[in-house]
Amino acid sequence: MPNILDIRRRIRSVVNTRQITKAMKTVSAAKLRRAQEAALAARPYSQMLTNVLKSLIKRANIYDPVTGEPLHPLLAERPEKNILLIVITGDKGLAGAFNTNILKVVSKFIASKPEQDIDVECIGRKGRDFMRRRFPAAPTRRTPEDIQAGAAPVQSEAPRAGRVQITGEYVGVLGKVDYNFVAALGQDVVQRFADETIDGVYILYNEFKSVIAQRLVVDHLLPIKEIGEVNISLAEEATEEERKRAVEAAKTAGVGIRPVDTRAVDEAAAKFATAEVDYIYEQPPVQLFSELLPKYISVEIFHALMESVAAEHAARMTAMDSATNNASDMIDSLTLAMNRARQAKITKEIIEIVSGAAAQG
Numbered sequence: 001m002p003n004i005l006d007i008r009r010r011i012r013s014v015v016n017t018r019q020i021t022k023a024m025k026t027v028s029a030a031k032l033r034r035a036q037e038a039a040l041a042a043r044p045y046s047q048m049l050t051n052v053l054k055s056l057i058k059r060a061n062i063y064d065p066v067t068g069e070p071l072h073p074l075l076a077e078r079p080e081k082n083i084l085l086i087v088i089t090g091d092k093g094l095a096g097a098f099n100t101n102i103l104k105v106v107s108k109f110i111a112s113k114p115e116q117d118i119d120v121e122c123i124g125r126k127g128r129d130f131m132r133r134r135f136p137a138a139p140t141r142r143t144p145e146d147i148q149a150g151a152a153p154v155q156s157e158a159p160r161a162g163r164v165q166i167t168g169e170y171v172g173v174l175g176k177v178d179y180n181f182v183a184a185l186g187q188d189v190v191q192r193f194a195d196e197t198i199d200g201v202y203i204l205y206n207e208f209k210s211v212i213a214q215r216l217v218v219d220h221l222l223p224i225k226e227i228g229e230v231n232i233s234l235a236e237e238a239t240e241e242e243r244k245r246a247v248e249a250a251k252t253a254g255v256g257i258r259p260v261d262t263r264a265v266d267e268a269a270a271k272f273a274t275a276e277v278d279y280i281y282e283q284p285p286v287q288l289f290s291e292l293l294p295k296y297i298s299v300e301i302f303h304a305l306m307e308s309v310a311a312e313h314a315a316r317m318t319a320m321d322s323a324t325n326n327a328s329d330m331i332d333s334l335t336l337a338m339n340r341a342r343q344a345k346i347t348k349e350i351i352e353i354v355s356g357a358a359a360q361g
Contacts, residue, residue, distance in 0.1 A: 004345070007338040011331055018327035024094065025249070025320035028313045032211075035310035038177075039208075042306060046299045053227045053292055061285060072289040073194040074297070077223050080200040082117045084167075084189065085109065086221075086301070088205040088308040089127035091174055095312055096319035097242075098206070099126040105204060105216050105236060106130070110164055117160060119198065121168035121185075123305070128169045136161035142168035147184045174312075177305050179298075186298030193222050202233060205304040206311035211250045211318075214238055214311050221300060224293065246314065249321035 063070055070076050087106055089099045106127070110118060120135065121142070122128040138161050147170075173181055192198050201222035208214045215238060220231040238246075281288060 004338055004341050007334055007341060011334045011338070014327050014330050014334065018324055018331070021320045021323040021327060025317050025324060028317035028320060032310060032313035032317055035306065035313055039303075039306040039310055042302065046303060049292065049296055049299055050227060053296060056281075056285070056288055056292070057227060062289070072286070072293055074190060074222060074224050074293045075289075077225075078196075078199050080113075080116055082119065082198045082200075083113060084119045084121065084192065084198040084201045086121045086123065086189075086201070086203040086304075087127045087131070088203070088304060089122075089124035089130075090308075090312045091125040091171060092316075093126070094319060095316040096322075098312055098315035098319075099124075099130075101216055101236070102204065102206065103127065103130045105218065109202070109204065109218055109233075118164045119167040120164065121170070122166060123170045124174060125171045128166075128171055131166050135164045135166060138165040138167045141166060142170075142188075144170050144173055144181060147181060147188055174305065174309055177302070177309060179302055182302040182305065183295075183298045186301050187294055189222070189301075190294045190297055203301065203304050205308040206315075208307040208311040208314065211246045211314050212238075214314070219300075219304070221297065224296070227296070242318075245322060246318045249318040250314075252321060 062072075062075060085106075087102070089102050093099070103126070119138065120131055122131050139159065147168075170181075170185075189201055193201060200220065202218050203221050204216070204218045206214055207217045216236040217230070218233045218235070220233045225231055
């Protein structure tokens with residue numbers, strides 16, 4: 001049995017750890033609330049852009065009446081030989097199984113596309129490190145600075161490093177999501193698809209509606225099949241045990257467990273696309289699509305980043321709540337062990353005193 005001094009040292013160590021995990025839980029809860037507010041604040045622009053495109057599609061031809069070809073390359077469907085996969089993970093750990101679950105889905109998606117060449121854009125340090133250990137980097141690898149500087153996309157003529165290769169690494173962009181970076185990344189993706197360097201674009205992220213309503217999804221971003229609809233290629237729901245832990249963590253942190261009700265706002269915004277009004281567009285449909293569709297892709301990427309950030313904070317809050325509870329249980333167990341050791345020591349001393357007195361008598 002360990003002595004009392006060793007047990008006291010362990011108790012002090014666990015108490016200090018509990019203070020850290022409790023503080024991290026509080027910080028994550030505050031960041032989660034801000035992330036939810038930021039995602040909610042970005043919705044009106046996204047909704048209106050979607051509704052403008054829906055309205056335009058209803059009132060203008062999206063296909064050439066003579067050739068039947070789409071008026072914009074982002075609408076063109078072709079056999080997928082080269083795929084771009086955008087993987088969004090976190091930059092930091094201590095978030096439970098958040099990053100691990102995402103990387104499992106990455107492996108599953110890559111295994112489901114054995115015939116295609118796959119370019120991977122890694123957003124987040126954890127995803128970058130995971131992919132580096134398994135797949136080679138492309139001859140030309142992108143960074144956030146390259147994207148914002150407008151560097152030329154990876155050329156198809158360059159020899160591939162492998163069937164799956166890393167073409168972009170974006171670390172440190174999730175602390176404060178900058179729309180300028182997202183817009184530059186979206187423009188880069190659009191350009192590569194229009195140049196037919198890639199034939200399909202998928203984005204893998206953690207879809208976040210609330211603390212108890214989130215799932216891992218692989219969204220088929222390009223080509224655009226239906227405006228305003230998420231084209232899910234692969235999805236994994238959170239387990240019931242994970243939901244229960246998230247609910248308990250949210251209750252103790254004062255975070256709402258239900259999504260914000262925005263049905264009234266959504267219905268009011270949707271009326272723009274369904275209004276029976278004959279709009280007269282000054283620009284031809286080709287020019288309108290050329291301006292609006294790339295913005296739509298950028299908004300979809302921005303939306304995925306915002307939801308992933310919120311989901312990461314929710315996962316970290318839940319993980320730190322579990323760690324705090326485990327630390328409390330360990331302190332109780334160690335305290336009980338210390339009391340038993342102290343009692344055994346006192347009992348031993350009493351027995352020695354009584355035995356000594358009996359021997360003298």
